[in-house]
Amino acid sequence: MTGTGSSGYVNPSGSYRRDQRYLTTRITADGRDGWPVEAGRYRLVVSRACPWAHRAVVVRRLLGLEAALSMGICGPTHDERSWTFDLDPGGRDPVLGIERLQEAFFARDPDYPLGITVPAIVDVPTGQVVTNDFAQMTIDLSLEWREHHRPGAPELYPEHLREEIDEVDRQVFRDVNNGVYRAGFAGTQDAYDKAYRRLFDRLDVLSERLSRQRYLVGDTITEADVRLFTTLARFDAVYHGHFKCNRHKLTEMPVLWAYFRDLFQTPGFGDTVDLDHVKRHYYVVHRDINPTQVVPAGPDTSGWWAPHGREELGGRPFGDGTPPPPPVPAEVVPADHRP
Structure with missing residues (x-):
């Protein structure tokens, strides 16, 4: 969510349309997109206010991925420039060292033209956002991050x-x-x-x-x-x-x-x-x-x-x-x- 929190626009007929253009790079077990699953390498950035980010928070909890995938929490309010880490000391994420999530998107693409949205997964070594594709993200946490699930983790996306x-x-x-x-x-x-x-x-x-x-x-x-x-x-x-x-x-x-x-x-x-x-x-x-x-x-x-x-x-x-x-x-x- 960004801007008004809607991450979308109202068309001439008055209907709201969500902007569903995301960074669709995937973090996978085989690293086929260039981003392999590695414990401790990535940081999930969320806001507890956002329902789309909330999904990732729940799935990460249920699967027990806390030790493998750290989580940064943005404050509940923002301006047109994006979510901020105003809950953290000094207003900076303690792992990424940035004040705004926008910085991680621009690290990936200095001319990034789309919405600065949560949830987003950031590559800690480079500071670049890997993906903000919220729908695929939780599926991949279930399927691609299986090696790092806790014992007794549920099957949230069973094949059958x-x-x-x-x-x-x-x-x-x-x-x-x-x-x-x-x-x-x-x-x-x-x-x-x-x-x-x-x-x-x-x-x-x-x-x-x-x-x-x-x-x-x-x-x-x-x-x-x-x-x-x-x-x-x-x-x-x-x-x-x-x-x-x-x-x-x-x-x-x-x-x-x-x-x-x-x-x-x-x-x-x-x-x-x-x-x-x-x-x-x-x-x-x-x-x-x-x-x-x-x-x-x-x-x-x-x-x-x-x-x-x-x-x-x-x-x-x-x-x-x-x-x-x-x-x-x-x-x-x-x-x-x-x-």
Whole structure:
């Protein structure tokens, strides 16, 4: 996300279009793109505010890649020049030594013309961004970084389910993950109405699907659940009001609300949520939508810990694997930022 946080534009018809041009270089086990997987060589740069970066944070936690792939955390707000490391002493990332993520993109290409987005993986020795292709990135963490997974790491992208996971992901991205942005940044009533209908039509379909099974694909947590979770985690705090996605709150959609609580209460999911950063990003950066930059105090999140009853549908969160250990101390979300 960059600029207004949308990493996109509104076309003449008033419809929001996400800029999906990324650095698609891949870090692979065989190094075929020139960037081989090596423990300690790369740094994952994220913002806890961003739903696309949040996916990478969750997947890295579930797979236990903390020791192999370090993580730098940008602050929740930025200007048109990019994300900054204002949370770190002196305002510089302690590993990369830079103040702005923009510097790593320009190290790769001094004339880099595209969005400065998170998540991004940076090659520490050269200071160059390798990739900011968020969709491929988490798949590669599952498949290409396998040598560095923790014992008991779950199969988030199992081979026999990949076709179904990919199809669910396409629908969820189009209508939900990106759908909330299409509603929030719509420039005309017609564009908004179309995005609003597609969003809630898809949420209704997902509710029906999840009324019969605990997880989106198969009987364990997969990449598909991670991708839906990060949008649901922001729904009532941001998308319902700020983006006008207000047919219902998440708490008013019984199946999705229970499904969300099930994931939130699973190690590796809820312990990565920084609601303070989420709210400060959207309500401060999106001045065109919220010119006062007033950040709302709510919502009440005490219900996020309520029993969800989803165990009755069966399924095993980690399959034959195990839950991840607690977050490393340096990556614990501050207590006053957690739901």
